[in-house]
Amino acid sequence: xxxxxxxxxxxxxxxxxxxxxxxxxxxxxxxxxxxxxxxxxxxxxxxxxxxxxxxxxxxxxxxxxxxxxxxxxxxxxxxxxxxxxxxxxxxxxxxxxxxxxxxxxxxxxxxxxxxxxxxxxxxxxxxxxxxxxxxxxxxxxxxxxxxxxxxxxxxxxxxxxxxxxxxxxxxxxxxxxxxxxxxxxxxxxxxxxxxxxxxxxxxxxxxxxxxxxxxxxxxxxxxxxxxxxxxxxxxxxxxxxxxxxxxxxxxxxxxxxxxxxxxxxxxxxxxxxxxxxxxxxxxxxxxxxxxxxxxxxxxxxxxxxxxxxxxxxxxxxxxxxxxxxxxxxxxxxxxxxxxxxxxxxxxxxxxxxxxxxxxxxxxxxxxxxxxxxxxxxxxxxxxxxxxxxxxxxxxxxxxxxxxxxxxxxxxxxxx
Numbered sequence: 001x002x003x004x005x006x007x008x009x010x011x012x013x014x015x016x017x018x019x020x021x022x023x024x025x026x027x028x029x030x031x032x033x034x035x036x037x038x039x040x041x042x043x044x045x046x047x048x049x050x051x052x053x054x055x056x057x058x059x060x061x062x063x064x065x066x067x068x069x070x071x072x073x074x075x076x077x078x079x080x081x082x083x084x085x086x087x088x089x090x091x092x093x094x095x096x097x098x099x100x101x102x103x104x105x106x107x108x109x110x111x112x113x114x115x116x117x118x119x120x121x122x123x124x125x126x127x128x129x130x131x132x133x134x135x136x137x138x139x140x141x142x143x144x145x146x147x148x149x150x151x152x153x154x155x156x157x158x159x160x161x162x163x164x165x166x167x168x169x170x171x172x173x174x175x176x177x178x179x180x181x182x183x184x185x186x187x188x189x190x191x192x193x194x195x196x197x198x199x200x201x202x203x204x205x206x207x208x209x210x211x212x213x214x215x216x217x218x219x220x221x222x223x224x225x226x227x228x229x230x231x232x233x234x235x236x237x238x239x240x241x242x243x244x245x246x247x248x249x250x251x252x253x254x255x256x257x258x259x260x261x262x263x264x265x266x267x268x269x270x271x272x273x274x275x276x277x278x279x280x281x282x283x284x285x286x287x288x289x290x291x292x293x294x295x296x297x298x299x300x301x302x303x304x305x306x307x308x309x310x311x312x313x314x315x316x317x318x319x320x321x322x323x324x325x326x327x328x329x330x331x332x333x334x335x336x337x338x339x340x341x342x343x344x345x346x347x348x349x350x351x352x353x354x355x356x357x358x359x360x361x362x363x364x365x366x367x368x369x370x371x372x373x374x375x376x377x378x379x380x381x382x383x384x385x386x387x388x389x390x391x392x393x394x395x396x397x398x399x400x401x402x403x404x405x406x407x408x409x410x411x412x413x414x415x
Contacts, residue, residue, distance in 0.1 A: 001107050001108065001109070002106060002107055002108075002109050002283045002284065002285075003106075003107065003283070003284055003297050003298070004102070004103035004104075004106040004107045004281050004282075004283070004297065004298040005106075005281065005282055005283070005284060005287050005292075005294035005295075005296070005297050005298075005415070006279055006280070006281055006294065006295050006296040006297070006298065006381075006385065006412065007044060007280040007281065007282055007287060007292045007293075007294055007295065008040055008043055008044050008279065008280045008295065009197055009277070009278070009279045009280075009295070009378070009381060009382030009385055009386075010036050010039045010040060010043070010197050010198075010199050010277065010278060010382065011036060011197050011198065011199070011275065011276065011277035011278075011375070011378070011379045011382055012024070012032060012035055012036060012198075012199060012200075012201050012210070012275050012276050012277070013198060013200075013201070013210050013211060013212050013213050013214060013275070014213055014214060014215050014271075014273040014274065014275040014369055014370040014372060015123075015201075015209075015210050015214045015215075015273060015274045015275065016123075016214050016215055016271075016272075016273060016274075016370075017121070017122030017123040017125070017271075017272040017273045017274050017370070017372070018123055018272065019123050019126075022123050022214065022273070022274055023201075023209050023210040023214055024121070024123070024201060024209055024210055024214075024274040024275070025121070025123035025274060026203075026209075027121075027201060027203065027209060027274070028064060029058075029064055029065045029069060029073075029119055029121045029124070030064075030069060030072045030073050030076045031073075031076055031204065032073075032119055032121065032201065032274065032275075032276045033056065033069055033070070033072075033073030033076070033077075033117075033119040033276050033278075034073045034074070034076035034077035035077075035199060035201050035202075035276060036117060036119075036199060036276045036277055036278040037054070037073055037074055037077040037079065037115065037117075037278055038077040038078070039199040039278075040115060040278055040279075040280045041077070041079070044280060044292060045290075046113075046280065047080075048074075048078075048079040048080040048082075048083045049080035049082045049083065050112075050113050050286075051074075051079065051080075051082075051083035051113050051114070051115060052084075052105070052111040052112060052113055052114055053083075053084050053085065053086065053102075053105070053111060053114055053115075054070045054071070054073075054074050054079075054083060054084065054085035054086070054114075054115040054116075054117075055070060055085070055086055055087075055088065055098040055101050055102050055114065055115070055116050055117075056069055056070035056073065056085065056086070056087045056088075056098060056116075056117055056118055056119060056278075056374075057087070057088055057089065057090065057094025057095050057097065057098045057117070057118030057119075057120075057374035057375070057377070057378070058087050058089065058094070058118065058119055058120060058374045059089050059091050059092070059094060059120060059373040059374045060120070060124070060125055060128045060373075061087060061089060062128050063124065063127070063128045064121075064124060064128075065119075065120075065121060065124060065128065068085060068086065068087045069085075069087045069119055070085030070086055070087045071084065071085035071086070071087075072085075073085070073119065088101070089374065090402050090406065090408065091373070091374075091402040091403035091404065091406070092339065092341060092371070092373055092374070092376065092377075092400055092401060092402045092403065093377060093400055093401070093402030093406055093407060093408045094118050094373070094374035094375075094377060094402075095116075095117065095118035095277060095374055095375050095376055095377025095378035095379065095380070095381075096377030096378070096380070096381065096398060096399070096400060096408040096409070096410055097303075097377070097408045098116040098117060098118060098377075098378065099116040099117075099279055099281070099298075099377065099378060099381055099410060100298075100301040100303075100408055100410055101116065102114035102115070102116035102279075102281050103116075103281055103298040103301060103410075104301065106281055106282065106283050107298070109283075111283075112282060112283045112285070112286040113280075113281070113282045113283075113286050114280075114281045114282070115278055115279065115280055115281070116278065116279050116281060116378060117276065117277045117278030117279060117375065117378040118276065118277060118372075118373075118374040118375035118376070118377065118378050119275075119276035119277075119372075119374065119375050120274070120275065120276075120372040120373040120374045120375045120376075121274045121372075122272045122273055122274055122372060122373065123272075123274050125272075148250075151308040151309065152250035152251070152253045152254055152308075152309055153250065153308050153309060153311065153403075153404070153405075154236075154247045154248075154250040154251050154309065154311070155232065155235060155236075155247050156311055156312065156341065156342070156403060157231055157232035157235070157264055157269065157342065158232050158235065158236045158247045158248065158251060158260070159251070159309070159310050159311040159312055160232075160264050160269070160312060160341075160342035160343075160344050160345070161230070161232055161233075161236075161260050161261065161262045161263055161264055161344075162251050162255065162258060162260050162310060163310055163312060163313065163344050163345075163348065164261065164263050164264070164344040165258060165259070165260050165261045165263075166255070166258070166310075167344070167348055167351075169263075169344055169347055169348065169351075170263070171261075171263035171268075173343075173347060174263055174264070174268045174343035174344060174347060175222055175225040175226065175267065175268055175343075176222065177268065177340075177343045177346060177347055177367075178220065178225060178267050178268035178343055178367045178368075179220055179221065179222055179225065181340060181361065181364045181365050181367040181368040182216060182217060182218055182220040182364065182367070182368040183218075183364075184361065184362065184363055184364040184368070185213075185216050185218075185363060185364025185365075185368035185369055186216060186218035186364075186368075187363075188362075188363035188364060189212075189213060189216065193363055193386065193387070193390060194213070194363070194383070194386070196386055196389075197382045197383070197386055198211075213369060214273070215271045215273050215368070215369060215370040216364075216368045216369060217368070220267065220368075224267070225265070225267040225268065228265040228266060228267050229265060230262035230263065230264065230265055231262075231264055231265045231266060231269065232247075232262055232264060233262040235247060236248040236260065236262070248260065250309070251309060253309075254307075254309040255309070263344075264342050264343065264344070267367070268342070268343035268367060269341075269342050269343070269367065270339070270340055270341050270342065270365075270366035270367060270370065270371035271366060271367065271368075271369065271370030271371060272370065272371075273369075273370030273371065273372050274372055275370070275372035275375045275376075275379065276372070276375050277375045277376075277378035277379040277382060278378060279378055279381060279382065281298075282294075294415045295385055295389070295414070295415060296385050296388070296396075296412040296413060296414050296415055297412065297413050297415055298410065298411075298412055299326045299328075299395070299411040299412060299413050300322050300323075300325040300326035300410070300411045301322065301325075301408070301409065301410050301411075302318055302321040302322035302325055302408070302409045302410075303318070303406065303407070303408050303409075304317045304318035304321055304406065304407050304408075304409070305404075305405055305406050306405045306406070306407070307405050308404055308405035309405070310405065311401070311403060311404065311405050312341065312342065312344070312345050312401040312405075313348070313401070313405070314401055314402070314405055314406050314407030315338055315345065315349050315399045315400060315401050315407040315409070316348070316349055316352045316353060317407075318399050318407035318408065318409040319349070319353060319397060319399050319409055320353075321409065322397065322399070322409040322410065322411055323397070323411070326411045328395065328411065330353055330354075330355065332394075332395055333359070333395050333396065333397045333411070334359060334388060334391065334393030334394055334395055334396065335359060335362060335384045335387045335388055335391075335393055335395075335396040335397075336355060336359055336360040336361070336396070336397050336398075337360075337361060337365075337380040337381075337383060337384045337396065337397070337398040337399075338350075338360060338361065338365075338398075338399055338400065339365065339366055339371065339376055339377070339380060339399075339400030339401065340361065340365035340366040340367045340368075340371070341366060341371060341400065341401055343367060345401050346360070346361065346365065362387055363383060363387060376400065377398070377400055377408070380398045380400070381396075381398050381410065381412065384396035384397075384398050384412065385412060385414065388412075388414040389414060393414060394413060394414055395411060395412070395413055395414075396411065396412050396414075397409065397410070397411050398410050398411075398412075
C-alpha cells in the first residue's frame, strides 16, 4: 500500500459569522473555497489538470452553499476542467473526513493527487436554516417519530450541558479552559504561528476582505465570563411540536431524572465564523515526479460512532481507535487537536485520556478562534502540522465531535 503525503495546507482567516459584522460575510462561498484552492495551486506550482479529485466538506448544502461546492469552487479558482470535485457532509467532522477520504484514495493506489478541505459560511446559516430543515432529518423534528423513538437527538448545546452534568464538570473548570484558549490563541497570533497556513481573502473587485483572525477576544477574563448567562437553558424548554416535546425532554427520554446544569454560554462555546481550508495530498511517486517536498504523511485514520443523544462523546473512543490502528501510545503523540465545539468536549477528552494539557490545543481552539463547521477539521490538521514543524515534533492526532454522535480521527507524522 502506498503512503499518502501531505504536501501543503492552507486556510483563510476566520471571519465573524454575522451579516453586517463579519469581514467575510459578503463573500460568496464558492469564492471563499476558491481562495484556498488557488493558494494550493500557486504555492506548489500545481498543474490542476493533474488533480484526480477534490473532496470538500460543507454542512449546510443548500442555497448558495449547495450545488457541489468543491466543483464550483475549483472552477471559480480557474482550475482545469479535468479536476473534478465532490462535496460531503459529516457535520462538524467533515473537514477531517474529507482528508481521510483523500488519503485513503492515495494509499489504496487508486489516485495520485488529491485535494481535501471544507468551506462553511456560518453567516449564511440563519437564511439557509429554513431551506435546510426539511433535508436534515434531525430527530428533534416530528417528521420521523420512529427515529426519534430509537435515538432522540437534541441540540448540541443542550447535549453539552447534559454531558457536563453527568460528568460532574463545573462551569468554573469550563470557563478556565475558555480563558486559556484565548490566551494561547493570542500568543500564537502574536508569534506568527499561523502565518504559514494563512492566506488572505480578496473581494471580486480585488480589495482586501480579511487577512487576520477576526473572532478572538484576548481580553477575556474569568470575571467577565462569570457575568454571562447560560445560552441553552431557555432553548431547552421551548416546545418543538404540538405535543409539547422539548429539547430537554429528548435528553430525559434516554437519561430520565437528569437535572441538567446549564453551564455553557457564548464564552465557553465555539465561535460562529466563516472560513475555508484545503490540503494537497499526493503519492510519493507523484510528489517526487514534481519535485514536491512532503511535510507529513498520514499514519492512520478512523471513524467512530457513539450515543446520538449525548452526541459529543465520540472523540475519546475515536482517538483510542486511531492510536490502536497506528500501533502508537498516547505518549507518542506530540500535538493533540480536539475541536472546542463546547468546553466540555475538550475538558472530558483530556480527563478521560489523562493527557498532558500542554500538548493539547497548543495554539488555542474554537472557543477563541471560531468553528466554521465543515472547514474546521482541515484547519486543525494544518494547525497540527505547523506546530509539529515549529516544535520539531513527530506525531499529531486530530479529532472532533460531530452531530449524530460521531467522530473522525487522523494521525499524521511530520516528514
